[in-house]
Amino acid sequence: MDGTHLFELVIAMFLAIIALHYLAHRLGLPPSVALLTGGAALAFVPGLPAIEVDPELVLVIFLPPLLFDGAWSIAVDRLKRHMFGIASLAVGAVFFTTVVVAVVTHVLMPSLPWAGCAALGAIVSPPDAVSARAILERVNLPRRLQILLEGESLLNDASGLVLFRFAVAAATTGAFSATNAAGTFILLAAGGAIVGCVVGYAWVKLVRKLHDDYLMIAATTLMCWIAYLLGEQLHVSGVIATVTAGLIASWYQHTVMSAATRMRGTSFWTVLVFLMEAMVFILIGLSLRDIVERGGGFGALLETMALPALAILVTIVVARFVWIFASDVAIELAHRTGLARSVPMGTGAATVLSWAGVRGVVTLALALSLPDAFPGRDFILVIAFAVIMGTVLLQGTTLGAVISWAGLRGTEAEGAPMTMSQAEAAMAQVQFAKVKSLAFDTDGNLIHPQLLRRYEHRATAIIDYAQRTEDYVPMLHAHFDVVLEAVAVGRTELIRLRRAGQIDDETLRELERDLDLEELSAISAKA
Incomplete structure (x- = not known):
């Protein structure tokens, strides 16, 4: 495929993203579900060239900005307050799921070496950051659950990547040491954190010297890839480096950026992240064609892979439930004995947290990056895709219902002395x-x-x-409704004056900007 056709294909994918998002909105579906199924349908359109996904390129292009955006928007104080719970999910749950999936896979496929079983476990164990963001944008959760899911999605990819690399190395060399794996994980995480700190503070120094909004926004955009690539080049965790740099930038952006820079940067970044998240799900769907062809067609795949795929999907879900509920019981026992101040989440919250483990781009990219000679590669690739489809279509579409069943809703910032x-x-x-x-x-x-x-x-x-907040809320809503009506009338008059030739474009833009700011302020105050 030459460059022109590739560009045409990218534009067609963007148009498909808009159409599928609109369709999801009209049907009341999560956008991730519409994009994934739409991409899978597009993969079999006659005449459309086969899409070959380069796993390393996918990770480098999409993972850093999405991780950085999550770190930029996360509440740092709540991240620190719940770090133990986040680490339990991002490290403990990933390791536990990897082991359980490896055991079940070996029972299902005795001919597959243990290293191959462990590789499959590492591939499907970490819930995906992109999928987690897509879910969290559509639901209203208590702050504790939200920070646990956000923090887990930022850090668990590092655990999965380390386990995956050790499994591949074990399959290649035939040697594996749990002690070396644990030590290497600690070194990779610490090294990534150091790289992230260096990049983050370098960004702070640079932005303080720049006096141009667009240069600041450009430097901030490039920062995520710089942190990730530098971490990978130094053979430490690029994921941890990116997250650390994003946390530092988030902490300092209030003092090194002007209001105009933040508004313009937020608008640019929102569109960029929207397109990247959507493109990830489209690419996952488009990869179905290659997987089906490698498996010998839909019929052959269903006949040979349906039961193993279903068994491993159930194993993943059950393993997450077991880990989270066991952790909650341990927290309750520690709280009752006075060993910990943390309180258990309860059955409803633990159920929602367990059901929110959706897989996505990292799972697919790791599966595709397996060497061609890796034992059971085609089996692992099919299972990985089935897990992604199953978790997105099943858990992604029903999480709202599970939240409603659990009776959960968003609350004020926990632990904050002020409202x-x-x-x-x-x-x-x-x-x-x-x-x-x-x-x-x-x-x-x-x-x-x-x-x-x-x-x-x-x-x-x-x-x-x-x-007297409750007494004033109805009056404030009515007040800002009037403000919004006044803004709309003012904008209509400005357009009339411009169409009549009584003002020029520059006057229209300047006064319209004032109205836009007034409208945004009223909408924010009303919310």
Whole structure:
């Protein structure tokens, strides 16, 4: 396929993404399900060239920005507070699932060497960051569950990659040491964290010297790939390096970036991540054609692979349930005996957390990266794809129902001494004090009376609102509904004036930008 046809194919995939997202919205389906099944259907369109996915290239292109975006948006304080639980999922659950899947696979396929069974376990054990993001965007979970899923998706790929590489090496050399594997994992994680710190602080120094919004946004965009590639070049964890760099950038972005830079960067980054996430699911679906052809067709695959695939899919789900419920029981025992302050999640929350283990691009990329001579490669590839399809189609579509069954809903920030309205009141008081100190000249004459009245009224109103939030919510909704109506009328008038030739394009854009900011502010306040 030449460059022109490749570019045409990419544009066609973007158009398919828009159409499939729209279809998912109309049908009430998770977008990941529509994209995955749509990509699988497109793979068999007559005349469409076969898509050969380079696993290393897929990981390098898609994984760093998606990991970086997750680290950028995650709550660092809650990440630290729940690090033990996150590590239990990202490391403990991955190792446990790998072992269980390896044992079940060996029972199903005695001819497959233990190293091949372990490789399959490592491939399918880590839930996917992209799939987790696609799920979390559509559900409203308690903060504890949300941070556990977000943190797990950021770190578990490192565990899966290390286990996978050791399994491949064991199959090649015939030697394996659990002690060496554990030591290597610690070194890779520590090395990745160091690389991430270096890249993150280098970004902080660079952005402080740049005085152009677009240069800052470009530097931030490139940062994720720099951290990942540098980590891989130094033979440490590129995943941990990217996540660490993203956490540092997230912490400092409030002080090194202007408001305009953040708004423009957020808009650019949102579109970029949207396209990348969608492209990942499309590519997974498109890879079905090659898998079916290697397996001898749908009939042969169903006859020979259906039962093993179903057994391993059930094993993955059950293993996650066992690990999470056992961990919750251990937490309850430790809490009762006074050994830990953490409280158990309970049956409902543990069930939702267990059911949220959806697999995706990392699983497929690892399976495709197996050497051609690797024992049981075709079997592993088919099982990996079946696991992705099964978890996305089954768990991705039913997670909302499981959450409803469990009676879970989002809550205020846990452990925070202030609510959002209380924090806003504290901010308004400080602002009023500052305006009051600047409202008078050196002779004591009031020079900014309107500003003083405005900030005094705002501080008083916000404090009153913080004390009587429930009484004010209906009035505030009605207030901002009027604001939004006024913005809409103002925008219509601006367009009329431009169409009539009474104002030029520059005036239209400047005044429309003010209306856009006012509209966004009203929508945010109403929410």
